[in-house]
Amino acid sequence: MTNPQSVAILGxxxxxxSLANLAAANGHNVRLWSRQGSETLExxxxxxxxxxxxxxxKGVRDVASQVQSFPISPKAIFxxxxxxxxxxxxxxxxxxxxxxxxxxxxxxxSGPNLSQEIQQSLPAxxxxxxxxxxxxxxxxxxxxxxxxxxxTNPDPxxxxxxxxxxxxxxxxxxxxxxxxxxxxxxxxxVTRGLTxxxxxxxxxxxxxxxxxxxxxxxxxxATCNSPLSxxxxxxxxxxxGQTLTETLANLPGTAEGVxxxxxxxxxxxxxxxxxxxxxxxxxxxxxxxxxxQALEELMxxxxxxxxxx
Numbered sequence: 446m447t448n449p450q451s452v453a454i455l456g457x458x459x460x461x462x463s464l465a466n467l468a469a470a471n472g473h474n475v476r477l478w479s480r481q482g483s484e485t486l487e488x489x490x491x492x493x494x495x496x497x498x499x500x501x502x503k504g505v506r507d508v509a510s511q512v513q514s515f516p517i518s519p520k521a522i523f524x525x526x527x528x529x530x531x532x533x534x535x536x537x538x539x540x541x542x543x544x545x546x547x548x549x550x551x552x553x554x555s556g557p558n559l560s561q562e563i564q565q566s567l568p569a570x571x572x573x574x575x576x577x578x579x580x581x582x583x584x585x586x587x588x589x590x591x592x593x594x595x596x597t598n599p600d601p602x603x604x605x606x607x608x609x610x611x612x613x614x615x616x617x618x619x620x621x622x623x624x625x626x627x628x629x630x631x632x633x634x635v636t637r638g639l640t641x642x643x644x645x646x647x648x649x650x651x652x653x654x655x656x657x658x659x660x661x662x663x664x665x666x667a668t669c670n671s672p673l674s675x676x677x678x679x680x681x682x683x684x685x686g687q688t689l690t691e692t693l694a695n696l697p698g699t700a701e702g703v704x705x706x707x708x709x710x711x712x713x714x715x716x717x718x719x720x721x722x723x724x725x726x727x728x729x730x731x732x733x734x735x736x737x738q739a740l741e742e743l744m745x746x747x748x749x750x751x752x753x754x
Contacts, residue, residue: 449473450587453493455508457482458698459560460526461499466564467588487515495522495587497554498538501699502529505538509545517546522580524573526554528608529701530708537605550580553601554588555608555660557667559674563593570594572660574604596659603655606646611665612702613709614638615676616726618669620736622677623684634722635669641720645709648716676702683729684736703730721746 450473454465457479469475478489490496490512500508505527523546527538536544543551556571563569571588573595575581581597589595598604617638621631642665643656655661668674672681679700682692693700710727713720725739734742 450494450583451492452476452495452497452587453478453490454497454499455486455489456499456501456504456527458499458501459564460558461497463558463560463563464497464499464526464554464588467590467593470590471587473587486511490515490517490521492518493521494518495524495584497524497526498542499526502527502531502538502701502704503699505529505541506531506533509541513545517549519548521546522550522552522583524552524554524584525605527701528555528605528612528705530609530705532704532708535708535712537602537609539601539605550575550577551601552577552580552584553605554584555604555664557659557663559667559671561673566592568592568594570596570659570663572596572598572604572658574598574601574660576601598655598658598660600652600655602649603646603651604660606649606651607642607656607658607661608664609701609705610642610645610709611638611661611668612676612700613706613723613726614642614665615668615674616680616700616702616706616730617722619674619677619680619682620684620726620729620739621680623681624736624740626740631669635665638669638722639665641722644718645713645720648712648718675700679703680726680736689730689732702726706730 452468452473452475454461454477457477465475465477476489523542525538539551539553552573552575554573558571573581573584585595585597675696679692706727709723728734729739
């Protein structure tokens with residue numbers, strides 16, 4: 446690019462490192478922060494034009510609070526690439542960053558982005574969304590490449606929730622494959638799972654059509670069909686007889702769907718949102734049902750029309 450940007454990447458896991466490599470390959474000045482690194486958080490975000498957060502959900506509030514106490518460029522754009530919900534407030538990551546920095550543009554980056562494939566330079570696409578169009582266009586330019594196609598979208602809530610909600614359905618998809626239930630069952634599960642995502646998203650103010658795009662259906666398909674997905678692995682390993690504790694202990698990184706599921710069930714009960722797949726995943730994770738019992742509960746529900754007219 447003729448106008449290189451100063452980019453601070455917070456979180457040096459596989460996803461943060463992949464995004465750092467994409468920006469660096471485009472000629473931008475990239476600084477990477479992790480808790481184990483030698484550089485301080487203050488030094489990494491100093492004078493950054495883009496501050497991208499790729500840390501796990503449990504660390505977002507703490508890191509955002511720390512960054513608040515540092516001098517930040519008044520025009521800095523915050524980008525969040527975390528997929529999850531805060532268990533205490535039910536806030537999304539972008540809501541946490543926007544609350545901490547109300548006068549700054551916040552951009553959501555989400556899509557069917559398995560980091561191991563991106564590290565291998567395999568073709569992929571993603572979506573960047575913000576209420577500030579100029580901010581999402583700038584982020585699009587920073588990360589776009591010949592093997593990483595970036596689209597913009599004006600619905601940050603929908604884009605963010607697509608990436609968050611699909612993790613719960615991916616756990617169910619892993620169970621489906623672990624029990625060897627076949628293609629018909631998997632197709633039905635993913636389709637009905639998308640319906641639940643739309644219901645929850647609409648409650649939060651997201652646009653329905655966003656869930657049929659890359660950050661919704663696209664991310665859902667990738668995560669529900671790949672052993673590279675940590676959330677898929679949770680369901681798969683539990684269906685093969687492992688406990689949740691054993692499964693999580695062997696995972697490289699965080700399966701955000703586990704915590705997200707708990708928050709969703711809490712919200713759905715309060716707001717009377719019908720999310721049967723999510724509820725059965727929750728019961729499975731809590732040890733209330735076996736994978737086989739969860740399946741039977743879903744299959745034996747009252748018969749009904751496909752759509753609520």
